[in-house]
Amino acid sequence: MLRNLRTLLPVFLLVLTSPAHSFDFNSTCSSIASQIAIPNATVSLVDFVPAGTNLTFPNNDPSCARPSQLVLTDMCRIAMAVATSNRSGFDFEAWLPRNWTGRFLSTGNPGLSGCIQFEDLAYGSALGFATVGTNNGHDGDTGAPFLNNPDVLADFAFRAIHTSVLVGKNLTEAFYGSPHNRSYYLGCSTGGRQGLKSVQDFPEDFDGVIAGAPVIDFNHLIDWTGHFFGITGNSSAPTFLPPDQWISVVHPDVLAQCDEIDGVKDGVIEDPNLCDYDPSGLVCADPAGGNQTDTNSTTCITEAQAEMIREVFQPFFIQGKFAYPRMQPGTEDVPIYYLGEPFMYARDWFRFVVYSDPNHDVTTLSDKDWALAEELDPFNISTWSGDLSAFRDRQGKLLTFHGQADGLVSSRNSERYYRRVEATMGLDNTELDEFFRFFRISGMGHCSTGVGAWEVGQNLAGAGNISDLNLDPGSNILTAMVRWVEEGVAPEDVLGTKFVNDTVEDGVQFARRHCRYPLRNTYDGVGDPTKEESWSCQRVE
Numbered sequence: 001m002l003r004n005l006r007t008l009l010p011v012f013l014l015v016l017t018s019p020a021h022s023f024d025f026n027s028t029c030s031s032i033a034s035q036i037a038i039p040n041a042t043v044s045l046v047d048f049v050p051a052g053t054n055l056t057f058p059n060n061d062p063s064c065a066r067p068s069q070l071v072l073t074d075m076c077r078i079a080m081a082v083a084t085s086n087r088s089g090f091d092f093e094a095w096l097p098r099n100w101t102g103r104f105l106s107t108g109n110p111g112l113s114g115c116i117q118f119e120d121l122a123y124g125s126a127l128g129f130a131t132v133g134t135n136n137g138h139d140g141d142t143g144a145p146f147l148n149n150p151d152v153l154a155d156f157a158f159r160a161i162h163t164s165v166l167v168g169k170n171l172t173e174a175f176y177g178s179p180h181n182r183s184y185y186l187g188c189s190t191g192g193r194q195g196l197k198s199v200q201d202f203p204e205d206f207d208g209v210i211a212g213a214p215v216i217d218f219n220h221l222i223d224w225t226g227h228f229f230g231i232t233g234n235s236s237a238p239t240f241l242p243p244d245q246w247i248s249v250v251h252p253d254v255l256a257q258c259d260e261i262d263g264v265k266d267g268v269i270e271d272p273n274l275c276d277y278d279p280s281g282l283v284c285a286d287p288a289g290g291n292q293t294d295t296n297s298t299t300c301i302t303e304a305q306a307e308m309i310r311e312v313f314q315p316f317f318i319q320g321k322f323a324y325p326r327m328q329p330g331t332e333d334v335p336i337y338y339l340g341e342p343f344m345y346a347r348d349w350f351r352f353v354v355y356s357d358p359n360h361d362v363t364t365l366s367d368k369d370w371a372l373a374e375e376l377d378p379f380n381i382s383t384w385s386g387d388l389s390a391f392r393d394r395q396g397k398l399l400t401f402h403g404q405a406d407g408l409v410s411s412r413n414s415e416r417y418y419r420r421v422e423a424t425m426g427l428d429n430t431e432l433d434e435f436f437r438f439f440r441i442s443g444m445g446h447c448s449t450g451v452g453a454w455e456v457g458q459n460l461a462g463a464g465n466i467s468d469l470n471l472d473p474g475s476n477i478l479t480a481m482v483r484w485v486e487e488g489v490a491p492e493d494v495l496g497t498k499f500v501n502d503t504v505e506d507g508v509q510f511a512r513r514h515c516r517y518p519l520r521n522t523y524d525g526v527g528d529p530t531k532e533e534s535w536s537c538q539r540v541e
Helices: 005-016 025-035 118-126 150-176 190-201 218-232 243-262 303-312 344-354 367-376 389-393 412-425 477-487
Strands: 041-049 054-056 068-070 075-085 088-097 103-107 129-134 182-188 208-212 316-318 321-324 397-403 436-441 493-499 508-515 519-523 535-539
Touching: 025 041, 025 075, 025 150, 068 118, 075 150, 088 118, 088 150, 103 118, 103 150, 118 129, 118 182, 129 150, 150 190, 182 190, 182 477, 190 208, 190 397, 208 477, 218 303, 218 316, 218 321, 218 344, 218 367, 243 519, 316 367, 344 367, 397 412, 397 477, 412 436, 436 493, 436 508, 508 519, 508 535
Parallel strands: 103 129, 103 182, 182 208, 208 397, 397 436
Antiparallel strands: 041 075, 054 068, 075 088, 088 129, 316 321, 493 508, 519 535
């Protein structure tokens, strides 16, 4: 199944590219600094970096957790600071490869978006894209820089990505001596929202956008992440369940009830929409009969804890109005929101944006606070427009994907957005398929990892190194997008791979084709369930 990059890459470039004109790459890299004339930009570094270099980033904020990155191809690295106002700006990097294909790629950011994803710069440049990324206007995975500075918030919401695209395209043309042929975007989580923000508000920026697990309907999502504390309580509350019991007690019970709905007992809930989990069976039995109301047992739970679990898996309402879908069963083995304290991003958003008070008590947030966050919606950060007609009309292509075991962003929200676009534009799914396709990746967590066949070419996480990465468009969403834009061949499904111990060297554990929504992957009931041919895409109504 896997193909070596050294063999596949030349074919990929030959079939799908228009090669740039011939020029002296090394000389251009050494002289380009004097030729860069970008308004409000200050160049801090221009450096030729050969393949195999392990770059370190000593000034990177520790919360970014990216101290170094292996460079996978010869490239010219250009770093600069770009001012967006007299009190805001972003750090920008362009990795311009020797093997440029004529393509441009912008990358997104994680979390609260103060971290350049250098691994995506390495990925894109290795595949011949002129690849750019930013810190989105502030340093670190924190909302503190938003305090009393709407310009920094504007960069976070939309301006840094859009401006960096304009800068990056101009820089690419200046470097290679010709403009790019096609423009792409790749991002997940907050990066997914950034991609959809571009599609909605700046449809001319990209020809093809890949937006994974997007944090759209952003304000309601932030509210939703914060409301779990009110359900679980702190670590001393009678409703609180320690994280290890979510993992060792609740998760196995969820699998016992829902794993085999798809016909296969493999630890993967293929479609969690079909799971209506009931924790009643976990309640500790009272030796005198009935149920205990209190217990210190680590193998069963109290009725109060069972009611808390039921509420966790319910949709979220604000003042009686639906606001956000439920957390999906099958995600509780990564209990991010059930730690007995307000979630960090909700804490930061309410302190530094909603109330502009670093000391605001976020343990008492309730309906009035959730409603206020939605009302404010700074710079339309909700990213919830269903009208993508401008992007469609210029022949843009949009691919979204979402892990069905995502414990950070409910996978149902991506389905909800698909339906919103469908209703807003008055299209059926066949018409929507012409420019917008959504893939549900069973057993994938947030953007990557998980018990399912989650490696679909969305980043470098699934490969031990670039030479192990599968670039076949049937198994790689980035090359699938390139083929869709440049050859008009739309992806019907995507073949995911699960490696033993998530380690390429240990071999393939199983593979599974993931269907485009609204189709559901369905087991045929008789074949080997580890083989992709034993499953087929069936219509979901």
